[in-house]
Amino acid sequence: MNNFLQAIQDSALGIAVAESWFPYVESIHVVALALVAGSIFVVDTRLIWKTSRGLPFTHVASRLLPWTWGAFVAAAITGTLLFISNATGYAQNTPFIIKIILLALAGANMAYFHFVTFRDVAAWDMGRPPSNAIVAGYLSLIIWAGVLFFGRLIGFV
Amino acid sequence: MPHLLNRQTSGEHLETLYAFSAWLAGTGMSLFIQTTTGLIAIIQTIHIAALATVAVSALLLSLRLAGRGFTSEPLARLAQRFVKTIWVMLVLLLVTGLLLIIAEPARTITNPAFYWKMAMLAAVVVITVWLSRVARREAERPSPAAVAAGVIALLLWAGIMIAGRLIAYTESL
Numbered sequence: 190m191n192n193f194l195q196a197i198q199d200s201a202l203g204i205a206v207a208e209s210w211f212p213y214v215e216s217i218h219v220v221a222l223a224l225v226a227g228s229i230f231v232v233d234t235r236l237i238w239k240t241s242r243g244l245p246f247t248h249v250a251s252r253l254l255p256w257t258w259g260a261f262v263a264a265a266i267t268g269t270l271l272f273i274s275n276a277t278g279y280a281q282n283t284p285f286i287i288k289i290i291l292l293a294l295a296g297a298n299m300a301y302f303h304f305v306t307f308r309d310v311a312a313w314d315m316g317r318p319p320s321n322a323i324v325a326g327y328l329s330l331i332i333w334a335g336v337l338f339f340g341r342l343i344g345f346v
Numbered sequence: 347m348p349h350l351l352n353r354q355t356s357g358e359h360l361e362t363l364y365a366f367s368a369w370l371a372g373t374g375m376s377l378f379i380q381t382t383t384g385l386i387a388i389i390q391t392i393h394i395a396a397l398a399t400v401a402v403s404a405l406l407l408s409l410r411l412a413g414r415g416f417t418s419e420p421l422a423r424l425a426q427r428f429v430k431t432i433w434v435m436l437v438l439l440l441v442t443g444l445l446l447i448i449a450e451p452a453r454t455i456t457n458p459a460f461y462w463k464m465a466m467l468a469a470v471v472v473i474t475v476w477l478s479r480v481a482r483r484e485a486e487r488p489s490p491a492a493v494a495a496g497v498i499a500l501l502l503w504a505g506i507m508i509a510g511r512l513i514a515y516t517e518s519l
Contacts, residue, residue, distance in 0.1 A: 212515040216508040219394075223507055226395065227402030240427075244419055252415050256405070337398075338391040344514075345387055 194276035206274035218267035222340070224260035226333055228253040233333075236326030238317045245314045284342035291339065295332045298325055360456065367451040379449035386449055393442040396435040397510075401503050403428040403435070404470075407477065408496030411488045421488070425481030432474060459516040463509035470502040 197203055206214060234240040235249045272279050279285045302325040313319055318326070370376055379385050407428045409415030416424055447454050454460040473495050480492045 212512055216511040219511045220401075220504050220507050223394070223398040223401045224405070225398075227398035227400075227405075230395075230399055231402055231406070241416075243423075244416060248416065248418055252409075253402075256402075334391070334395065337394050338387065341387050341390050341394065342384075 190280075191277065194280055197273045198276040200273070202270070203273045203276070206270050211271065211274055214267050214270045218264055218271060221260045221264035221267060222337070225257055225264055226337060228257040228260070229329060229333055232257075233326045233329045236318055237323050237330075246318065247310060247314050279343070282343055282346050284339040284346060288336055288339040288343065291332050291335045295329060295336065298328050298332065301325070302329075363456050367455045370448060370451040370455075373448070376448050376451070379445060386446070389442050389445050389449070393439060393446065396438040396442065397507060400432050400435045400439070401500075401507070403431045404474070404496075404499050404503050407432075407481070408493075408500050411477065411481070411496040412493045421481050421484075425478055429474060429478040429481075436471075454513060457513050457516050459509045459512040463506050463513070466502045466505045466509065470499050470506065473499045473502070 198207075231240070232250050232253050235242075235244070235246055241249050302322070306319070306322050306325055313322070371380075379389070406415050407425055410417070410419070410421055410424050477492060477495055477499065480488055480495075484492065
């Protein structure tokens with residue numbers, strides 16, 4: 190594992206990011222993650238029945254989730270570039286590890302919501318979502334706040 | 347890091363800024379934020395979350411002006427709630443931003459990227475005020491100028507975020 194991390198860090202791409210691209214790649218990463226977090230915030234606050242009450246949940250979700258996914262791809266690509274610039278360091282960086290775990294939890298929460306809770310959306314699309322949907326919304330908000338916090342902490346270690 | 351941006355400032359002006367920065371860094375409030383473990387990261391996280399909310403509010407407003415996004419909501423009502431969100435989050439951004447300047451004045455007060463960020467912020471505030479009026483008046487068919495202004499506002503928000511991150515890499519004057 191360490192050999193692999195060392196190898197990608199020593200690759201031409203890893204060195205290029207470390208020596209000259211880092212600030213620019215990181216800036217794009219920030220714009221991308223702002224779109225991810227902001228769009229999720231709008232969908233989640235509708236899910237917990239705090240905002241956009243006049244709009245069906247599926248309308249809010251369908252108009253925002255393509256932006257969420259597009260921005261997530263950009264954040265993942267730029268994040269990978271940042272990672273390989275110092276792969277061995279990030280692999281031992283506690284906030285980085287916590288951030289990746291939180292991203293996995295956000296994915297699990299979303300998958301459960303999508304495949305279980307969302308199936309009867311027709312029954313609550315126009316109004317107040319059921320309690321399991323509201324729990325999913327709060328969980329998502331907390332997890333993503335954690336992703337932002339531990340993401341910011343990576344640079345402090 | 348190489349100089350990413352350059353800015354001409356008179357020597358006297360700069361000295362005043364450095365003196366102010368040194369004074370600020372020695373205040374009780376600054377020392378408290380500097381020495382409380384994790385506080386700067388927490389303030390920065392709130393700053394980033396507020397910026398994310400502003401960016402997506404601006405995105406939804408610009409999309410709606412162009413006849414896309416939340417099309418089942420009347421433009422005037424959508425503009426009212428998302429412009430309000432932008433102002434509320436801007437207050438939060440100013441408060442957290444001020445706390446960050448107080449904590450680490452040398453990082454920002456003499457930093458060109460910070461002034462680029464403030465210039466873009468001033469421009470986007472003017473555009474947003476105008477767009478909120480347009481949305482109230484022009485109901486469903488905004489002019490091409492309004493649609494274009496919405497796109498410019500989005501570019502400015504992206505520029506603000508980029509300049510904000512580059513503050514960490516830009517050398518002071």
